Amino acid sequence: MTAAAAPSRRARLADVWYDYRQSPVAVIALAIVVILLVAASLAPLISPQNPYDQATLDLFDARLEPGSVGGGGYVHLLGTDGMGRDLFSAILYGLRVSFTVGVAAGAVALALGATVGLVAAYYGGRIEALIMRTIDLQLSMPAILLALVLVAVLGQGMIQLIVALVAAQYAYFARTTHGAASAERRKDYIEAALSTPLPARRVLFKHLLPNALPPLIVVATVQVASAISLEATLSFLGLGLPMTQPSLGSLISNGFQYLLSGRYWISIYPGLVLMVLVVSINLVGDQVRHVLNPRRGR
């Protein structure tokens, strides 16, 4: 059974990749995401300065234009910010923070939401009604408002931020999982499996979850992008991460005050990176949705 399933799964993956490649835009977007991911993980190796290390910052280097050479003796490719931070380095480290927050929030929200959705689909009846009503209610509230309130209540910091993002996003995963799983739940073979002494866990994970997987992958891609963007928004509003641990959002926010005085680069470069990242992830998600859509082709 598993021996037969393995090659077919590989063949299926090859099919998915074949379909994915049909859109050059999506391939480029995927390449960009990978490059940014690699750059972020290698930040300490490729950035000329550690922007967290206050000792390396020199106020004499503040607000240097892109291409200037500062006190450190190296070129500030993208200029420096108001505290003399090398922007190129700050952006790489900021990417790390954004990725960490986005992926962590996305993963936790996925796990939590999928569990909630599966439980609702599995038990059915009142439990399902209660859970799904709550989820619907929450979904009718904009994510940003929930995140805003939670951050306000919980205070600043990476963990608090992730908690707020998870709370704002898990409902999307729950609804998606529930939709796919409850359609499967009503099929006869599940009823049959449930009437055997197999543990319920097995039914949940072997039959219900796999059916919810394709839409979950799509939602996960979009939600990681949305988490990154939400984090940036909160940080921009001054409710996210502090400037001692700058994410892309706080870098943009930090540069906002210089925008009107013409020192565009402090805000614009981190913003460009953020925009390219979020748009690319969304493009990847779009193509994945297109490829995994079961109704496609006819």
Add this chain to the structure above:
Amino acid sequence: MIGFLIQRLLQAIAVVFVMSLIVFVGVYAIGNPIDVLIDPAADQALREALIRQYGFDQPLPVQYLTFLGNMLTGDFGQSFVYRLPVLDLILSRLPATLELALSAMVIATVLGIPLGIWAGYKPDAVSSKLIMGLSVLGFSVPTFWVGLLLIMLFAIELGWLPSGGRGPTQEILGVDVSIFSWEGLSHLALPAFNLALFKLGLLIRLARAGMIEVMSSDFVRFARAQGLPERQVVGLHVLKNISIPIVTVFGLEFGSTLAFAVVTETIFTWPGMGKLIIDSIMVLDRPVMVAYLILVVVLFVTINLVVDLVYGQLDPRIRTKGAA
């Protein structure tokens, strides 16, 4: 129809009640406003006097009941910062936010629906691909970043439009509006467009998806088999069908536009509720936070109710079910 209405009304009230509880617990039970509000240098007597004044010495359930009772009479307490009744404070900011959100929705609808319909009608045309690209940009690029770009381009580089603030207002039917003067419109243009972009992307997708689905339906084929001109096929059969999901989403999204105004108002220093709530969160001005959230929930629930009713009017299948 009446029964349906009453049922929905009761549901709405229940939702508001539950949300008030959640908001209250969320805001009052976590975090300690005493430290924020009261000067650390204040002596013990003053501290206790203030604690008693705000009712922080009471157990939480009592605080909640007091809060609920006050809420029903429209008394949300006083802002810690502005020393004004919170409801008055928020309501004074409401017109500016509504003006901004409505303008944004109008822009998004007027542009988004025709573009989406076109993209769904000719899904393979180059123009449609461009429209879809626009829509991806619209809802994936963070609002605040687009706001910055707009300021950079139109306010700083070109100098065509002001970078922030609201223009002069006139009082129309007791509400302050700024859209009837050139000055007011020029202040509104950038923030409204900024806030519209996300919804624009969404509406394009929605209209396109609806269009594609309806165009491939049997009744469109049947209409074509009857020799209806293409204009009629789209105008009569398709538009009515896609208007149903669009009205629904439009309504629901209006609520979230009000919420997203938080970001736009901050960037463009637009003196609305959003700016107020951000400022209040920064200083933990809890009565303002609570009242704002409750107000937004009430707005949401009201909008949902209206959407349900309009939906029923548009879709005969639901209308007759409600009557039965």
Add this chain to the structure above:
Amino acid sequence: MSDVVLSVQGLATAFATRAGSFKAVDGVSFDVRRGEVVGLVGESGSGKSVTGYSILGLIEPPGQIVGGRVLLEGEDLLALSPDKLRRMRGARVAMVFQDPMMTLNPVLKIGTQMAAAVRAHDRVSKAQALARARDALGTVGIPSPEERLDAYPHQLSGGMRQRVAIATALLHSPSVIIADEPTTALDVSIQGQILAEVRRLADETGTAFVWITHDLAVVSSLADEVCVMYAGRIVERGPAEAVIASPRHPYTQGLLASVPSLHEPGERLPQVPGSAPPPMERPEGCAFRPRCPRATDACLVDPVIQTYDGERRAALCHHPIEPDAAWNTSSTSTASRSAS
């Protein structure tokens, strides 16, 4: 010959797929005379519905008509400009679809939809259009047609909806109505009523019908002529009675053998063994060869059409069944029934 209203000649429609292009309809020819009901019979995937859509020019990408002519009263529909073709559709050739739940727009009143169909071809006022719609509803036997105009589709039963669809097709008294499995989704009793109504309409108004169905029993009770399709081709055609009484093509014979109402009660129903090949995997030569009890090596070559009874009948087969052996499944045993 002058009473031929629709003549389909060598029609071919291809669909492009990722794996290549295939012909769903491959050289289909048949004539329809005034007031005649022609049954187009076949299994799903045989190309019968695509034939119907092709006649009206309603094929959408990735489908494309790649050959043949569709002569409506002498005028080739396939050569018309899109707008000229649109003016023909509904006015001179109309179509009715399978699922009456889906062919009427759920959010528009019956009257609105029918009036739009009237006004698509005639410049009349809305009131006049509604009056014509009401008359058409009366023609197809709908009680209190005035009230139906104000109803939404979901307020009508399936049978009523299909009558509305037929009434809509009749609005401009077209020469031909293509009906794609219009009674398949209905109860048997409703189906019987509608078939009787259609027979009456064809006889009284002179409108011809092309009745697309998978059900030979429907054809036997309704059609004057029958065309049997298999794998995109017509494998047998002729007067319905004659074809049903003594099929020439083994496939027709197999289909007939599996129709319950044409058998004695209690008799075991034989089936055509196997199933129709997917369009991409049609065998060389005769497409029916792998399922055919009479197949020989000769069948590896494309069969040519053979006509009988003074061109009244035709079959596409190397080994057509001799009339006398109609009810025998084997080609070698003859005349077991011919003695009678």
